[in-house]
Amino acid sequence: MTAKPNAVVAQSGGPTAVINSSACGVIQEAIKSGKIDRVLGATNGILGVLKEDLFDLTAEKPQTIEALKQTPSAAIGSCRYKLKSIEESKADFERILDVFKAHNIHYFFYAGGNDSMDTADKVNNLAADAGYELTCMGIPKTVDNDLAFTDHCPGYPSVAKYVATCSAEAGRDTEALYTTDTCTILEVMGRNAGWIAAATGLASRCVEDAPHLIYMPEAAFTFEKFVEDVKQVYKELGRVFIVSGEGLKDQSGQYITADQGKFSKDSFGHVQLGGVGAMLKAVIESEVGIKARFNLLGTNQRSAMHFASLTDVNEAYMCGQMAVKAALDGQNGKMITLVREDDPEYKCTTGFAELADVANGEKKVPPEYINKAGNHITDAMRDYIRPLVHGQALINIGADGLPVFMRFERKPLEKKLTPYM
Amino acid sequence: MTAKPNAVVAQSGGPTAVINSSACGVIQEAIKSGKIDRVLGATNGILGVLKEDLFDLTAEKPQTIEALKQTPSAAIGSCRYKLKSIEESKADFERILDVFKAHNIHYFFYAGGNDSMDTADKVNNLAADAGYELTCMGIPKTVDNDLAFTDHCPGYPSVAKYVATCSAEAGRDTEALYTTDTCTILEVMGRNAGWIAAATGLASRCVEDAPHLIYMPEAAFTFEKFVEDVKQVYKELGRVFIVSGEGLKDQSGQYITADQGKFSKDSFGHVQLGGVGAMLKAVIESEVGIKARFNLLGTNQRSAMHFASLTDVNEAYMCGQMAVKAALDGQNGKMITLVREDDPEYKCTTGFAELADVANGEKKVPPEYINKAGNHITDAMRDYIRPLVHGQALINIGADGLPVFMRFERKPLEKKLTPYM
Numbered sequence: 001m002t003a004k005p006n007a008v009v010a011q012s013g014g015p016t017a018v019i020n021s022s023a024c025g026v027i028q029e030a031i032k033s034g035k036i037d038r039v040l041g042a043t044n045g046i047l048g049v050l051k052e053d054l055f056d057l058t059a060e061k062p063q064t065i066e067a068l069k070q071t072p073s074a075a076i077g078s079c080r081y082k083l084k085s086i087e088e089s090k091a092d093f094e095r096i097l098d099v100f101k102a103h104n105i106h107y108f109f110y111a112g113g114n115d116s117m118d119t120a121d122k123v124n125n126l127a128a129d130a131g132y133e134l135t136c137m138g139i140p141k142t143v144d145n146d147l148a149f150t151d152h153c154p155g156y157p158s159v160a161k162y163v164a165t166c167s168a169e170a171g172r173d174t175e176a177l178y179t180t181d182t183c184t185i186l187e188v189m190g191r192n193a194g195w196i197a198a199a200t201g202l203a204s205r206c207v208e209d210a211p212h213l214i215y216m217p218e219a220a221f222t223f224e225k226f227v228e229d230v231k232q233v234y235k236e237l238g239r240v241f242i243v244s245g246e247g248l249k250d251q252s253g254q255y256i257t258a259d260q261g262k263f264s265k266d267s268f269g270h271v272q273l274g275g276v277g278a279m280l281k282a283v284i285e286s287e288v289g290i291k292a293r294f295n296l297l298g299t300n301q302r303s304a305m306h307f308a309s310l311t312d313v314n315e316a317y318m319c320g321q322m323a324v325k326a327a328l329d330g331q332n333g334k335m336i337t338l339v340r341e342d343d344p345e346y347k348c349t350t351g352f353a354e355l356a357d358v359a360n361g362e363k364k365v366p367p368e369y370i371n372k373a374g375n376h377i378t379d380a381m382r383d384y385i386r387p388l389v390h391g392q393a394l395i396n397i398g399a400d401g402l403p404v405f406m407r408f409e410r411k412p413l414e415k416k417l418t419p420y421m
Numbered sequence: 422m423t424a425k426p427n428a429v430v431a432q433s434g435g436p437t438a439v440i441n442s443s444a445c446g447v448i449q450e451a452i453k454s455g456k457i458d459r460v461l462g463a464t465n466g467i468l469g470v471l472k473e474d475l476f477d478l479t480a481e482k483p484q485t486i487e488a489l490k491q492t493p494s495a496a497i498g499s500c501r502y503k504l505k506s507i508e509e510s511k512a513d514f515e516r517i518l519d520v521f522k523a524h525n526i527h528y529f530f531y532a533g534g535n536d537s538m539d540t541a542d543k544v545n546n547l548a549a550d551a552g553y554e555l556t557c558m559g560i561p562k563t564v565d566n567d568l569a570f571t572d573h574c575p576g577y578p579s580v581a582k583y584v585a586t587c588s589a590e591a592g593r594d595t596e597a598l599y600t601t602d603t604c605t606i607l608e609v610m611g612r613n614a615g616w617i618a619a620a621t622g623l624a625s626r627c628v629e630d631a632p633h634l635i636y637m638p639e640a641a642f643t644f645e646k647f648v649e650d651v652k653q654v655y656k657e658l659g660r661v662f663i664v665s666g667e668g669l670k671d672q673s674g675q676y677i678t679a680d681q682g683k684f685s686k687d688s689f690g691h692v693q694l695g696g697v698g699a700m701l702k703a704v705i706e707s708e709v710g711i712k713a714r715f716n717l718l719g720t721n722q723r724s725a726m727h728f729a730s731l732t733d734v735n736e737a738y739m740c741g742q743m744a745v746k747a748a749l750d751g752q753n754g755k756m757i758t759l760v761r762e763d764d765p766e767y768k769c770t771t772g773f774a775e776l777a778d779v780a781n782g783e784k785k786v787p788p789e790y791i792n793k794a795g796n797h798i799t800d801a802m803r804d805y806i807r808p809l810v811h812g813q814a815l816i817n818i819g820a821d822g823l824p825v826f827m828r829f830e831r832k833p834l835e836k837k838l839t840p841y842m
Contacts, residue, residue: 015597044600073593080601164823169724172494172826176436179465180501184720203823278699295719299605303590307727309822389822401730401810402585402624405593 004037005106007324009057012045012112012119013080014143015073016155017162017308017393018316019111022139023076024068025320026109027057035328036107040413044077045112046119050092050420052099054413067406069313070395072305075408083119086126093126095420100127100134102416109323111139113147117335118359124333137323138335138355141316143302145195148361149353150337154316157388158308159301160199163188163243164389168203170295171210171241178239183230183284183292186211187277189301191247194218194365196301199385200243201377210241211376218365219374220251226280227287229375234290244276306403310391315348322350346387425458426527428745430478433466433533433540434501435564436494437576438583438729438814439737440532443560444497445489446741447530448478456749457528461834465498466533467540471513471841473520475834488827490734491816493726496829504540507547514547516841522553523837530744532560534568538756539780545754558744559756559776562737564723566616569782570774571758575737578809579729580722581620584609584664585810589624591716592631592662599660604651604705604713607632608698610722611666615639615786617722618666620806622798631662632797639786640795641672647701648708650796655711665697727824731812736769743771767808 009026011019023041030036039057042048057065057076068075083089100108110120120136127134140147145156167186174184190196194216201214212233215221233240248256257279277294284292319336326334334352341347369381398404430447432440444462451457460478463469478486478497489496504510521529531541541557548555561568566577588607595605611617615637622635633654636642654661669677678700698715705713740757747755755773762768790802819825 011597015594044597047600071593072590074597075593078597080598161822165727166721166725168823168826169493169726170720172492172496173436173720173724176432176465176495176499177501179468186721202821205821208828293719294717295721296715296717297721298714298716299591299594299602300587300607300716300718303594304587305590306586386821391822392818397813400623400626400807401582401812402589405589407629 003104004035006038006040006104007036007107007109008040008042008049008054008100008105009076009109010042010045010048010111011074011076011078011141012110012116013078013141014302015078016141016143016302017072017158017305018154018312019141020068020071020073020075021313021316022111022141022154022320024065025317026324027065029321029324031058033324033328040103040105041076041408045079045081046083046096047079047081048077049096049099052102052415052417052420054103055408055410056413059411060408064406064408067396069317070305070393070403071405072303075406082115083122086122093122096123097127097130097132098417101132103413106133106135107327108134108136109139109320110136111141113142114359114362117355121333121355121359124355135327135332136355137327137331138358139319139323140335140337143196144190144193146193146363147358148363149335149358151340151348152338152388154312154319155302156195157312158304158393159189159196160385161309161389162304162307163196163297163301164200164203165307166297167200167211167241167243168209171203174210174239174241180291181293182234182238182290183240183242185242185244185277185280185292185294187244187246187275187294187296190217190245192217193363194245197243197245198365198369198377198381202382202385202389208237211243212237212240213242213375214377215242215244215248215375216365216370217245217247217249219370221248221256222250223283227283229373230284230288234288242280244280246276248276305393306395308393309389310393311388313393318350326352424525425456427459427461427525428457428528428530429461429463429470429475429521429526430497430530431463431466431469431532432495432497432499433531433537434499434562435723436499437562437564437723438493438579438726439575439733440562441489441492441494441496442734442737443532443562443575443741445486446738447745448486450742450745452479454745454749461524461526462497462829466500466502467504467517468500468502469498470517470520473523473836473838473841475524476829476831477834480832481829485827485829488817490738491726491814492826493724493729496827503536504543507543514543517544518548518551518553519838521555524834527554527556528748529555529557530560530741531557532562534563535780535783538776542754542776542780545776556748556753557776558748558752559779560740560744561756561758564617565611565614567614567784568779569784570756570779572761572769573759573809575733575740575759576723577616578733579725579814580610580617581806582730582810583725583728584617584718584722585621585624586728587718588621588632588662588664589630592624595631595660595662601712602714603655603659603711604661604663606663606665606698606701606713606715608665608667608715608717611638612668613638614784615666618664619786619790619798619802621664623803623806623810629658632664633658633661634663634796635798636663636665636669636796637786637791638666638668638670640791642669642677643671644704648704650794651705651709655709663701665701667697669697726814727816729814730810731814732809734814739771747773
């Protein structure tokens with residue numbers, strides 16, 4: 001390489017409150033190193049690479065880059081574009097290398113989940129086969145916390161802090177109005193792994209506190225047991241606050257859905273359109289005979305910068321920073337992992353996992369974190385989550401009383417190749 | 422009166438983030454005055470009076486009372502029990518007076534909305550007819566902000582701050598993932614008045630910012646116009662972020678639903694809403710052909726103490742405090758109002774409205790706060806809401822990183838009457 005190489009940073013999949021902190025870590029560390037010419041943003045993840053839709057992050061104002069730490073979602077732009085095997089997506093993979101070559105890109109920093117690590121791994125292998133000097137580093141990102149090899153994923157601590165707080169707060173609402181609005185269901189994200197639902201258990205400091213019941217896809221769900229659980233809590237407390245992940249599964253691992261039999265319609269005969277929250281509400285109203293309502297936090301839970309975990313922001317930044325340091329230090333084909341030190345006081349450092357290994361792994365809530373009844377968490381889960389939600393992330397509040405988020409100027413790079421898609 | 426009189430404070434209807442701040446104002450001011458013996462809490466609003474289910478708030482620890490300011494929902498307990506006319510609910514009204522007499526209660530402080538002010542007014546009239554010395558004072562409370570005679574209602578600024586922030590945040594999520602997850606609908610509270618939906622307009626500081634479209638029950642809704650609006654924004658920005666109140670009405674004032682005419686009603690006879698988000702999602706997916714999702718904040722929006730408005734907390738406290746001061750000063754049959762001073766700098770003082778007048782009034786979002794297209798707000802609305810969301814309420818964060826809320830010890834008063842219900 002004669003000229004200093006360029007780097008690309010891209011964001012993929014569902015955004016989080018701190019994926020921009022990771023990008024900030026990459027950009028600031030790359031600039032600081034003096035070994036990278038320009039850090040390019042790929043607009044909308046791998047789509048930006050394929051479309052040669054790149055912009056110069058190093059040309060943005062320093063305060064814009066710094067403000068990434070206070071801005072939720074994926075400021076560079078994300079996507080859900082999935083590359084398959086090298087054979088099936090051959091043209092895409094070759095295009096990625098062509099774009100890298102055209103713009104002197106020799107570093108690829110990709111923040112995402114399993115699929116993104118898979119993509120980064122394949123691009124890396126293809127470059128090696130083609131003799132093109134490329135360093136691919138993965139940065140863990142998923143609110144679902146389901147990546148293997150890392151103690152936890154940046155993004156998860158913030159959603160955990162937020163949903164646990166929401167449970168504590170809405171639980172007080174149900175407590176105040178229990179004489180009529182007796183049951184509340186909080187539906188949270190997590191289709192295959194119940195980490196987000198499990199985090200809300202931290203809010204129940206005593207038997208009075210919400211949530212009283214927590215359902216996760218890792219614990220086999222039956223309507224009969226569920227109705228019994230609800231009746232039991234209702235008998236004890238006169239109210240019920242339930243948290244459920246968006247995916248619930250039966251003993252054979254099949255998703256429980258409203259169209260399984262008698263619960264396909266609500267008490268008014270309406271066909272259920274919604275997800276788990278709407279379904280559980282209908283079951284409770286018809287089988288327990290108490291009024292139920294549900295809250296669906298949706299994308300608000302993963303973008304809740306206004307109450308993000310400071311620990312999460314700092315660790316996400318560290319992951320971005322370490323990806324650059326390691327890449328410049330000769331590491332390649334790795335994802336940065338978070339390593340919890342074996343110390344009574346919480347300490348978190350970083351390590352590495354092979355991209356290929358991460359791509360094929362999935363971390364579920366382990367049995368020892370779920371109570372025997374399959375409807376709440378254990379102290380082991382509390383010990384796991386407690387240090388992660390520590391500290392409140394800084395936010396810049398504007399004169400209008402609302403948070404101020406940054407936006408890039410997005411100076412586009414001149415395209416050098418023919419349009420691809 | 423030979424012994425010093427007792428006072429009752431009660432909370433009614435849907436909780437807010439700051440109704441406990443009003444209670445704190447009542448309790449601390451009553452203690453400070455030296456003119457009231459005990460402040461009694463009526464467990465679950467007027468139900469607690471009817472059931473003689475009272476506890477001694479003045480026996481609670483001072484720090485518990487102080488922590489009310491940092492605790493959402495209705496800590497004394499709320500209810501949705503509706504008293505009708507004096508003729509129809511004669512036994513209830515007489516029972517209330519009997520309980521007041523039995524416990525030497527000569528002050529009644531009732532925090533609630535229209536229905537609660539109606540109840541307080543009727544109790545007051547009945548006491549006067551019976552020659553029982555009673556002072557009834559109302560404290561405004563409703564997230565819906567639909568009470569007449571007051572510039573705004575305590576509770577509204579906090580929900581406004583929270584939903585506007587949620588719009589800004591989830592809007593960034595939609596912006597990042599627009600290539601697949603193109604449209605997001607945020608369904609917020611507001612059955613007949615669109616104040617909460619309107620507040621989210623503060624988050625759209627520029628054309629890029631969410632929300633792009635806001636629907637309020639005050640602006641006649643048609644599916645045809647809605648589909649046109651969505652197509653227009655989609656064409657301009659490639660994504661659409663929509664906020665809708667839970668009640669939308671057509672030109673004749675009828676609620677719009679996917680399934681007209683199959684509503685249940687709540688215990689006040691109010692039409693039970695919900696499902697606007699799911700309905701609009703279905704319309705967009707079928708008529709515009711883009712993927713849509715909806716977030717339903719539900720009771721989380723009215724209990725979001727973790728991002729409540731400091732202005733709201735302080736004003737709610739002031740309302741409670743002023744209710745006591747005014748009562749001891751000889752006022753009766755009034756609700757405390759918030760008065761915005763005619764000054765470029767926001768200043769808020771208190772005034773009075775007749776309970777009977779408040780009971781029959783309803784304040785909707787005025788036409789000058791809604792844009793001509795009926796799908797967003799005007800600068801006049803921005804000017805109205807901006808100072809209200811100012812400042813962030815204090816919260817006590819525990820060692821586990823989550824907010825800590827108070828709970829009363831609830832030393833029950835000995836019952837002196839026969840059970841009533």
